[in-house]
Amino acid sequence: MSAHWYTYPSADLAAQAGSRQILLHLEQALAGHSTASLAISGGSTPKLMLQHLAKAKFDWSRVHLFWVDERMVPPTDADSNYLLAEENFIKPARFPHRNLHRIQGELRADIAAEHYAVEMEEFFGLSAGELPHFDVIHLGIGADGHTASLFPGEPLIEDRKSMAAAVWVEKLSKWRVTLLPGVLLNARHVLMLVAGADKAEALKTVTEGAYEPLRYPAQLVAHHSRHLTWCVDREAASLVTA
Numbered sequence: 001m002s003a004h005w006y007t008y009p010s011a012d013l014a015a016q017a018g019s020r021q022i023l024l025h026l027e028q029a030l031a032g033h034s035t036a037s038l039a040i041s042g043g044s045t046p047k048l049m050l051q052h053l054a055k056a057k058f059d060w061s062r063v064h065l066f067w068v069d070e071r072m073v074p075p076t077d078a079d080s081n082y083l084l085a086e087e088n089f090i091k092p093a094r095f096p097h098r099n100l101h102r103i104q105g106e107l108r109a110d111i112a113a114e115h116y117a118v119e120m121e122e123f124f125g126l127s128a129g130e131l132p133h134f135d136v137i138h139l140g141i142g143a144d145g146h147t148a149s150l151f152p153g154e155p156l157i158e159d160r161k162s163m164a165a166a167v168w169v170e171k172l173s174k175w176r177v178t179l180l181p182g183v184l185l186n187a188r189h190v191l192m193l194v195a196g197a198d199k200a201e202a203l204k205t206v207t208e209g210a211y212e213p214l215r216y217p218a219q220l221v222a223h224h225s226r227h228l229t230w231c232v233d234r235e236a237a238s239l240v241t242a
């Protein structure tokens with residue numbers, strides 16, 4: 001495992017650095033393959049990063065865009081992770097629609113998860129039981145230490161075999177679809193983008209606390225990713241020892 005940590009004075013500089021990391025690893029992937037695969041998270045932090053990606057002079061024609069997780073709402077809903085990407089990246093970057101692989105939030109969660117698994121099987125040409133290797137997976141961390149839609153107490157944190165699942169998030173009383181740990185840990189590169197004072201406690205616990213991934217799911221990625229780059233702002237890093 002290799003990990004790199006970069007702290008920036010502002011959320012925007014961290015987001016800009018995160019977008020550069022994504023472009024770097026996509027370029028590396030495209031140097032050796034006809035396509036590259038990127039999976040992005042949602043929430044609010046990624047907005048600035050997506051805007052920086054949209055401004056980049058980059059040929060997106062061979063990049064395929066997936067999602068780490070999705071809320072079970074239509075793609076036009078304000079809570080949709082797809083809509084966040086469409087408004088801040090897909091439209092302004094003129095990202096090719098044929099290369100989009102969204103999680104169908106308008107469907108029942110278990111059906112959407114099944115469809116998404118089939119879409120990954122087909123795109124990556126997977127045989128039964130095989131997991132995809134995304135070239136880049138972007139993740140965030142919630143103030144409670146969750147990542148993707150793997151929230152504290154989620155038993156699927158132990159799952160290393162399946163690709164995606166519908167998860168009931170008790171604290172939100174909402175269903176979500178999420179990539180599962182086996183896929184997150186299979187990524188060639190993980191970019192973890194964390195910003196804001198509200199993440200300081202979680203970031204300290206995830207990076208320096210006792211290893212309890214069921215309690216702090218983001219620890220799974222922090223401890224076991226093959227190649228992990230942290231782009232964090234000073235506020236989020238304020239409690240982390242140097």
Ligand code: 6PG
Nearest residue numbers: 041042043044045140141142148
């Ligand atoms: C989601 C995200 C989620 C996110 C964290 C951090 O759908 O909410 O995929 O895992 O990365 O919740 O979200 P913020 O960046 O908005 O704090």
